[in-house]
Amino acid sequence: MAKLVIFYSRSGRTKALASGIAQEMGAKTEEIRVKKVKNRLPGAMAMTGAAKKGKLPPVYHESIAIEQFSEIFIGGPVWGGSAAPPVLSFIQDKDWKGKKVYTFVTCALFGGKNALRQMKKALEERGASVLDEKDFRSLFKSKEHLKSEGIQWAKELSRKVNNH
Ligand SMILES: Cc1cc2nc3c(=O)[nH]c(=O)nc-3n(C[C@H](O)[C@H](O)[C@H](O)COP(=O)(O)O)c2cc1C
Known part of the structure; x- marks a missing residue:
């Protein structure tokens, strides 16, 4: 079954985790990238502030085809106790009907559970x-x-599936 790992990462931590998951799952990876607005990339704090008011940043989603994948991993960092807005943008831009999805986030300390709930x-x-x-x-x-840790989680998930 074709698997895809999609991630957004600003400083590479979620990217490293995603690469472990993809390696273990034999999955393709795709990175979510934010679009420039008026010729510049919006800053993380600006995106977080705007998201709290319901405005999500535009991301390049057109080039990431999820249609041919039935199992999809999607992850990103936690910003301001919430899921990083580019991840929520990407989710909003796609049709997820019938997809089996696994979500993951990285955070320094807090907000992980809330971010997962939002996603x-x-x-x-x-x-x-x-x-x-x-x-x-x-x-x-x-x-x-x-x-x-990404490899380890993917191993645990595979074990769970095989035990059912
Ligand atoms: C703007 C911003 C806000 C953040 N807010 C939180 C937060 O609320 N809670 C937390 O534990 N970590 C927070 N962090 C830390 C990141 O979630 C953490 O370093 C994450 O692993 C970074 O992932 P990345 O390297 O894939 O971008 C924040 C980082 C940034 C840049």
Whole structure:
């Protein structure tokens, strides 16, 4: 079954985690990128502030085809106790009907559960089934370590599926 790992990452931590998941799952990866507005990239704080008022940043979603994948992992960092807005933009831009989705976030300390809840709600509103989710702490962890946590989680998920 074709699997896809989609992530947004600003400083590379979620990217490292995503690469571990993809390696273990034999999945393709796609990175969400934010579009420039008036010739410049919006800053993280600006995006977080705007999202709290219901305005999400535009992202390049057209080039990321999710149609041919039935199992999709999607993840990003936690910003201001919420899911990073570019991840929510991407979720909003797509039709998730019938997709089996796994969500993951990285955060320094807090907000992971809230971010996962937001992502799950947005995905389910668009027809996805969220089968599992996990928040990872990235503080003081190297990218190699985060990658190995991604591999570990993917192994756990495969084990769960095989036991059913
Ligand atoms: C604008 C901004 C807001 C953040 N807000 C939080 C937060 O609310 N809680 C938290 O634990 N970490 C927060 N962080 C830390 C990131 O979630 C954490 O470093 C994450 O692993 C970064 O992922 P990335 O390297 O994929 O961008 C914030 C980071 C940034 C840049």
